[in-house]
Amino acid sequence: MIEFWLIPVVMMLVIVGLFPPIAGYIVLVERKVLADMQVRLGPMRVGPHGLLQPLADALKLLLKEDIIPRDSDKGIFYVAPILSMFTAFVAFGVVPFSEQFRIADVNVGLLVISALGSVGILGIVLGGWSSNSHYPLLGALRSSAQLVSYELAMGLGLVCGVMSAGTLSMVQIVRNQQTQGVWYVFDNWGAMAPAFLIFFIAAVAETNRSPFDLPEAESELVAGFHTEYSGFRWALYMLAEYGNIFVVSAVSVTLFWGGWLRPFPSVGWLEVPLNYGVPFLLFAGPGIASIVLLAPKLKYAPHRYGMLVVGGALTLVGAILLIPAVNAVAAAPFWFLLKVAFFLYVMIWFRGTFPRYRYDQLMDIGWKVLIPLGLGTIALNAVVGMI
Amino acid sequence: MLEGYLPLFVFLVLCIAFPLAALLVGKALRPSVFAPAKLESYECGIEAVGGARGRYSVRFYLVAILFVIFDVETVFLFPWAVRYKQLGWFGVAEALVFLGILVVGYVWAYKKGALEWV
Amino acid sequence: MNPAAFYPTATDYLRFLPELILTIGGVLLLVLEALTGDNKDKSSLGYLAIAVVLGAMFAVPVALANPGTSFNGMIVSDGFAAFFRMVTLLVGLFTLLCSTSYLSREKANTGEFYLLVLFSLAGQGIMAASNELIMVFLGLEIASISSYVLAGFLRDDKRGSEAALKYFLLGSFATAFLLYGISWIYGVTGATNLVAIRESLAAGTSGNSMAVAAAALMLIGLAFKVSAAPFQAWAPDVYQGAPAPVSGFLSAGPKAAAFAIFLRIFQTSFESFSSRYEPVLWILALATMLVGNFSALWQSNVKRMLAYSSIAHAGYVLVAVTTNSNVGTAAAMFYLAAYALMNFGAFAAVTHLAGRGESHVTIDDLKGLASKQPVVAGLLTVCLLSLTGVPLTAGFFGKFYIFKAAIDNHLYWLSALGLLNSAIAAYYYLRILAAMYMHEPKTTDHPEPVPGGIQLTMWFSAAGILTLGVFPGLVLDYANRFATFVK
Numbered sequence: 006m007i008e009f010w011l012i013p014v015v016m017m018l019v020i021v022g023l024f025p026p027i028a029g030y031i032v033l034v035e036r037k038v039l040a041d042m043q044v045r046l047g048p049m050r051v052g053p054h055g056l057l058q059p060l061a062d063a064l065k066l067l068l069k070e071d072i073i074p075r076d077s078d079k080g081i082f083y084v085a086p087i088l089s090m091f092t093a094f095v096a097f098g099v100v101p102f103s104e105q106f107r108i109a110d111v112n113v114g115l116l117v118i119s120a121l122g123s124v125g126i127l128g129i130v131l132g133g134w135s136s137n138s139h140y141p142l143l144g145a146l147r148s149s150a151q152l153v154s155y156e157l158a159m160g161l162g163l164v165c166g167v168m169s170a171g172t173l174s175m176v177q178i179v180r181n182q183q184t185q186g187v188w189y190v191f192d193n194w195g196a197m198a199p200a201f202l203i204f205f206i207a208a209v210a211e212t213n214r215s216p217f218d219l220p221e222a223e224s225e226l227v228a229g230f231h232t233e234y235s236g237f238r239w240a241l242y243m244l245a246e247y248g249n250i251f252v253v254s255a256v257s258v259t260l261f262w263g264g265w266l267r268p269f270p271s272v273g274w275l276e277v278p279l280n281y282g283v284p285f286l287l288f289a290g291p292g293i294a295s296i297v298l299l300a301p302k303l304k305y306a307p308h309r310y311g312m313l314v315v316g317g318a319l320t321l322v323g324a325i326l327l328i329p330a331v332n333a334v335a336a337a338p339f340w341f342l343l344k345v346a347f348f349l350y351v352m353i354w355f356r357g358t359f360p361r362y363r364y365d366q367l368m369d370i371g372w373k374v375l376i377p378l379g380l381g382t383i384a385l386n387a388v389v390g391m392i
Numbered sequence: 393m394l395e396g397y398l399p400l401f402v403f404l405v406l407c408i409a410f411p412l413a414a415l416l417v418g419k420a421l422r423p424s425v426f427a428p429a430k431l432e433s434y435e436c437g438i439e440a441v442g443g444a445r446g447r448y449s450v451r452f453y454l455v456a457i458l459f460v461i462f463d464v465e466t467v468f469l470f471p472w473a474v475r476y477k478q479l480g481w482f483g484v485a486e487a488l489v490f491l492g493i494l495v496v497g498y499v500w501a502y503k504k505g506a507l508e509w510v
Numbered sequence: 511m512n513p514a515a516f517y518p519t520a521t522d523y524l525r526f527l528p529e530l531i532l533t534i535g536g537v538l539l540l541v542l543e544a545l546t547g548d549n550k551d552k553s554s555l556g557y558l559a560i561a562v563v564l565g566a567m568f569a570v571p572v573a574l575a576n577p578g579t580s581f582n583g584m585i586v587s588d589g590f591a592a593f594f595r596m597v598t599l600l601v602g603l604f605t606l607l608c609s610t611s612y613l614s615r616e617k618a619n620t621g622e623f624y625l626l627v628l629f630s631l632a633g634q635g636i637m638a639a640s641n642e643l644i645m646v647f648l649g650l651e652i653a654s655i656s657s658y659v660l661a662g663f664l665r666d667d668k669r670g671s672e673a674a675l676k677y678f679l680l681g682s683f684a685t686a687f688l689l690y691g692i693s694w695i696y697g698v699t700g701a702t703n704l705v706a707i708r709e710s711l712a713a714g715t716s717g718n719s720m721a722v723a724a725a726a727l728m729l730i731g732l733a734f735k736v737s738a739a740p741f742q743a744w745a746p747d748v749y750q751g752a753p754a755p756v757s758g759f760l761s762a763g764p765k766a767a768a769f770a771i772f773l774r775i776f777q778t779s780f781e782s783f784s785s786r787y788e789p790v791l792w793i794l795a796l797a798t799m800l801v802g803n804f805s806a807l808w809q810s811n812v813k814r815m816l817a818y819s820s821i822a823h824a825g826y827v828l829v830a831v832t833t834n835s836n837v838g839t840a841a842a843m844f845y846l847a848a849y850a851l852m853n854f855g856a857f858a859a860v861t862h863l864a865g866r867g868e869s870h871v872t873i874d875d876l877k878g879l880a881s882k883q884p885v886v887a888g889l890l891t892v893c894l895l896s897l898t899g900v901p902l903t904a905g906f907f908g909k910f911y912i913f914k915a916a917i918d919n920h921l922y923w924l925s926a927l928g929l930l931n932s933a934i935a936a937y938y939y940l941r942i943l944a945a946m947y948m949h950e951p952k953t954t955d956h957p958e959p960v961p962g963g964i965q966l967t968m969w970f971s972a973a974g975i976l977t978l979g980v981f982p983g984l985v986l987d988y989a990n991r992f993a994t995f996v997k
Contacts, residue, residue, distance in 0.1 A: 070423055111396045500540050500541070
């Protein structure tokens, strides 16, 4: 009994307690990466290289006045962001970070995630509707039409993955990839790759990310559905958005990219170099680099010491991961999170690269391109998978 | 069987409790200064004309209807996809017939302009 | 479980052939409709649809030649199913024959009409042949949803849109009742197969009072569909507002199919507590006859009058259902076939006489028809006489067998009240006849020629009425032979 509850409860507390700050740091990474793409520096003031910026943001949001517009439907206005946030968070409940690290392994995990995604749309629609103001309403309408359109394509992509997996349990999907010895994105002689692409494009649109961020197109709609929201309620929407980004990345990784499995899971001799080498390099490398290269350049002493501490901590984590006992447990979640981080980066990359679509283009892509392609991909995979 | 869902439900309660708690804590911390202008609907600084509960384009309804049709289709495909390997070629053929009928409907909607947005 | 056990055999498909043909034909028409341009003439699609219905009619004997259940007991091909398939297909054929000219008259150049008729027919066929509550529901929905669209097919017509909306809302409501009843039955017996439900209820292992409640829910749903009082309120508005050929279609085809599942469900699954629902059916039958006939008396609009008369006729069929016997079932089958002929014949005449925009649909507009268009008037007279129940017409024998079955089963009061009702009904049918033969025409303008399809329909139904009026055995023997269900 205790064993059954121990890891789930710890995971619950970790996710609820740690994801908000992690979301803050994803925002920081996003700002830094975008700044780098645009040859700027990004946040630099709060903490060394802006590393404490998320904390400042969080504090600001918590202390900001909570304004409820006079004309709004108060009850719905209160509930909508909570609805959005908790659906995004509950989806974490079926995401397996590794064989052990998961909250629940239900036999229809994938359906739970899509169902929660559908309910999450309600949070946006209700938020925009209850504001009783022009821009939020338009944002909510656009967003609901967009989300339902792309949900179809996403579902079609998922069906392809499920055909290979033969189960809807998130854990079992990864186990099946292990036994079949293939990440499903490479399954069916490459016929699955388009399925993944369709899924991922639709997922980007589902999370209202650029270039599909029309619900909050600031040049036309001020801030879209959350125009009237301020303070912590607004923060809940942001948390929901980043939660959703994380979850769709996690689904991509689980269904198509082998979940917590390391690359080439069936090749035994790669175990040591991959499971020990990569984490060490990834943590200790930047750690040492920030100690040696970044810290000396910082003129402001607290920043310099802060940078040294961060570098030291990163190096230490890299070293700890070399301990076999730790590595045996941590390698799987490490690979999972690394892959998720890659897809998070891809989404930021999109934002820095693609201009926003016009609304009719957006609907055209959803209905006239992705859905027929999705249907075709299912037919193709159904036939190729049988051969 | 349903035991597996138990942690999920506990987590669900926790996830609802967390924003409520955070909002309560924030309520104790944040200032609240009343000013009537703050409570106006946002309209880029000018006074809003009319409420937001007007009519909007019928296309949104159309998208909603199309969504229902195709979403049900996807949901119907899931059980087949789970048992895809056991059902074999017969299942593939059935699924293709199912998809084929839907594609006909899709083509019809396309030709009738239901998918056009302008 | 081995999935191969579920693979259908070739015979399974043969038993389901009429619906397969209709579905494939409908899908084909959908593609053709989409591919032909918006400005092209779509009446050729109508002819294609007629060919599809004829093909399905030829497939009915094929299905009958392979009796038995298919798709793991979901569909049953027996004489009863074949009979109702034939009736609904005949109604569909009439509808298609009447509608090509109607649609071009109303400037509705859209081919979807034809394929909706085909899909609705497929649904009705599934209803007739379903051996399973899920299939009942599926067939009912396919038939109904197509009918909702057909009722509002003339989009710019306010009355049609109102009719469609009312039909849709009340129809969905009725379906919800039916579905709720189905889920209760599944909860009680753990089965959706009609025979399995019967066995489970007969074994007495499950809660019978819950099964009675489920039967009551399903009874309400089906009573809606056959427009039995007190659930008839939608019918007059819908039949009046819908395009005339569609009104004819709705009042004959889906109603026959709904009666088919009514008979099959209540005589197969719920026979063990027939004594419980017989009084309810008794009251339903009487109320339906009374409401239909007395309301029809006051109508000046012919379509609305025919709508009320169709409610009354549903009441007569319910008398046959109340008997809960094979004789009664056979009488109901005969009556529904005869009713399809005479009612559609009348609606075909109305379709033609109503004129553009259906502006001439009152009894006054029929004045002096006999001198202006003697042929149409004569054929309409045959249909109306048959609806009244005059000897030598199909309607007479229909009523005769129903009341005979009722008396055989000791329903004396119901038969007596039913006979009184048909006497009342004579009044409003004769009113039309009087207007046609005993009045001078209101206007002297030259009548429009009767389109070929409508002519064919009217001649065929009149011939059918008279043939059955002289040789009722042609249909009745068949009905008697197949009025028993596989148990």
